[in-house]
Amino acid sequence: xxxxxxxxxxxxxxxxxxxxxxxxxxxxxxxxxxxxxxxxxxxxxxxxxxxxxxxxxxxxxxxxxxxxxxxxxxxxxxxxxxxxxxxxxxxxxxxxxxxxxxxxxxxxxxxxxxxxxxxxxxxxxxxx
Amino acid sequence: xxxxxxxxxxxxxxxxxxxxxxxxxxxxxxxxxxxxxxxxxxxxxxxxxxxxxxxxxxxxxxxxxxxxxxxxxxxxxxxxxxxxxxxxxxxxxxxxxxxxxxxxxxxxxxxxxxxxxxxxxxxxxxxxxxxxxxxxxxxxxxxxxxxxxxxxxxxxxxxxxxxxxxxxxxxxxxxxxxxxx
Numbered sequence: 095x096x097x098x099x100x101x102x103x104x105x106x107x108x109x110x111x112x113x114x115x116x117x118x119x120x121x122x123x124x125x126x127x128x129x130x131x132x133x134x135x136x137x138x139x140x141x142x143x144x145x146x147x148x149x150x151x152x153x154x155x156x157x158x159x160x161x162x163x164x165x166x167x168x169x170x171x172x173x174x175x176x177x178x179x180x181x182x183x184x185x186x187x188x189x190x191x192x193x194x195x196x197x198x199x200x201x202x203x204x205x206x207x208x209x210x211x212x213x214x215x216x217x218x219x220x221x222x
Numbered sequence: 223x224x225x226x227x228x229x230x231x232x233x234x235x236x237x238x239x240x241x242x243x244x245x246x247x248x249x250x251x252x253x254x255x256x257x258x259x260x261x262x263x264x265x266x267x268x269x270x271x272x273x274x275x276x277x278x279x280x281x282x283x284x285x286x287x288x289x290x291x292x293x294x295x296x297x298x299x300x301x302x303x304x305x306x307x308x309x310x311x312x313x314x315x316x317x318x319x320x321x322x323x324x325x326x327x328x329x330x331x332x333x334x335x336x337x338x339x340x341x342x343x344x345x346x347x348x349x350x351x352x353x354x355x356x357x358x359x360x361x362x363x364x365x366x367x368x369x370x371x372x373x374x375x376x377x378x379x380x381x382x383x384x385x386x387x388x389x390x391x392x393x394x395x396x397x398x399x400x401x402x403x
Contacts, residue, residue, distance in 0.1 A: 105364075108323045108337045112263060153364060182347035185358050202351070203344045204262035 097125025098221060103136040103150035103162065104180070109203075113149055113180070113210075120211035122218070133162030143171035146221050147214065149201070152181045152188060160188075163195045176217040180205075242301045242355060244382045244401045253386045255348035256397050259341060260390070264321045268388040268395070291315070291371075292335070294342035297363035302356055304381065304401035306346035308338060312369065314393040331369075339365030345397060 100117070102110045110129050117124060128145075130136035134157040136150065152159035159179055166172040176198040181188060189200050199213045253270055260268050291311040298304050310318070312334075319328035319337035327333045343365045350356040386397040 106336050106340045108319070108327075108333060109340050111323050111327070153362070155364070182343050183350070183357075183362055187358055202347075204259045204348060206262055 097123050098146045098218060099126040099128075099144055100124060101128045101130065101136060101139050101145050101148045101150075103130045103133065103148065103154070103159065105131050105151065105154040107131070109151070116205065116207045116210045117149075117214065119207035120214065122211075122214065133157030133159060133165070136162050137165060137169065140166065140169050140172050140175070145171075145175050147217060148175055148177045149214070150177060150179055152179055152183075152192065160191060160195060163192060163197055166196065178213055178217070240301065241303060241402075244384065244399070246384070248349075248353065248399065249384045249386065251352050252345075252349050252384055252397060252399055253388075255352060256345050256386055256388060259344045259348055260388075263344060264318055264337075264341065266318070266321055266390060268390055271387050271389050271394070292338055292367065292369045294335075294338040294365050294367045296339075296342050296346040296365045298346065298350070298360050298401075299363070300356075300360035302350075302360045302401055304399065306342060306349065307398045307400065308342045308345065308395065309398070310338070310390075310395040311393060314390060314395060317393075318390065335367040335369065339367045342367075349399070 102113050104110045104113065114124070114127055126144075128139045128142075130139050132154045133150070136148070137157075139145075140148070150159045150162060157165075163177060163179070166177065177196065179189075179192040179197045179200045180203060181192075181200060182203045192200055198217055201210065201213050257268055257270070260266050291309065292315045293307055293309045295305045295307045298306065315334050315338050316328050318341070319334040322337045322340075323333055328337070343362065346362050350360050350362070381400050381402055383398050383400040388395050388397070
């Protein structure tokens with residue numbers, strides 16, 4: 095059993111802390127937690143490899159979450175790493191666009207640890 | 223300091239959409255959205271209270287109002303054009319940031335602004351998600367946070383507003399939805 099290696103992408107440092115805390119409260123055994131404040135920074139982290147899951151905000155400066163998601167397939171190290179998109183907006187169109195671009199799920203802010211577990215847990219079955 | 227509403231820039235985006243008028247029934251939705259966000263993301267239960275200026279119906283927003291403390295704003299464009307704001311004292315903002323990011327992190331003013339900006343963003347998003355006619359037809363901007371004393375908000379267009387007042391550990395927080403009419 096090993097600890098999970100995750101990447102949290104959000105332009106808000108506070109939100110990155112909240113997401114990490116929610117993951118821990120959801121009972122996930124976190125090991126390495128990497129952070130990025132936009133899609134471009136996240137791509138650099140992804141290239142380093144060794145990730146079990148990525149959680150990414152959609153609305154971010156420099157490179158938004160959807161652009162990041164669409165660029166991921168060009169990075170070999172991203173292959174097989176599930177991405178959960180996190181959105182503040184209740185826009186169905188945005189969610190559909192994210193899922194079409196390869197996201198494995200989405201989480202709407204605000205969220206509870208239970209909702210995090212519901213969305214993230216199934217994607218990590220067999221990892222830790 | 224005077225801040226002029228930035229929502230005019232969004233007007234072009236929504237020019238072809240029919241704008242929705244401010245609905246006074248949205249006040250309870252805004253209050254519900256606020257309570258949910260603070261409870262889920264700041265682990266704090268707010269107490270609704272009566273605003274200093276009782277506003278049971280939408281009223282024309284005060285054109286210029288002197289403010290102090292900290293105010294976070296998120297622009298809305300689409301069928302609803304305007305801003306959602308959260309206004310509180312600096313001390314309240316620090317205590318909220320402590321709840322969200324920890325006491326040590328909340329010593330950083332940037333973290334405090336970040337926390338209140340995120341709360342405002344989530345309140346605006348949660349509010350519009352609860353109203354079917356807005357969810358897919360209204361976009362949100364990133365948040366802007368202003369701190370300081372004796373500044374004023376001024377809208378370039380006629381506007382209406384809904385106000386929600388809540389107490390956080392006995393400290394007042396005001397949430398407003400200000401729309402261009």
